[in-house]
Amino acid sequence: MVIIPVLANEKNHLDWPHMVCQDIRHHAHTLQSDLLVILEHVKGRTLLPLPVGSEKVEFMDGHSEP
Structure with a gap:
């Protein structure tokens, strides 16, 4: 499905308001x-x-060191 990556890519909506992007x-x-x-x-x-x-x-x- 192509629409999800296009809409989710932040480069495609740089000029949009923050709320619209979210x-x-x-x-x-x-x-x-x-x-x-x-x-x-x-x-x-x-x-x-x-x-x-x-x-x-x-x-x-769970067993590895942080």
Whole structure:
């Protein structure tokens, strides 16, 4: 789906007001999450989408040193 990366890319809306940018990002993420859930549901599987910003989170092994 091409529309999500285009709308989510901050370079594409540099001149837009901050609130409009936030709203676009929110709706783009919601659309992407809903589509992923529906596609997995059609396949007979359950999918729980990750929250906004989770792609920037680093996962650490519980046994590794900080």
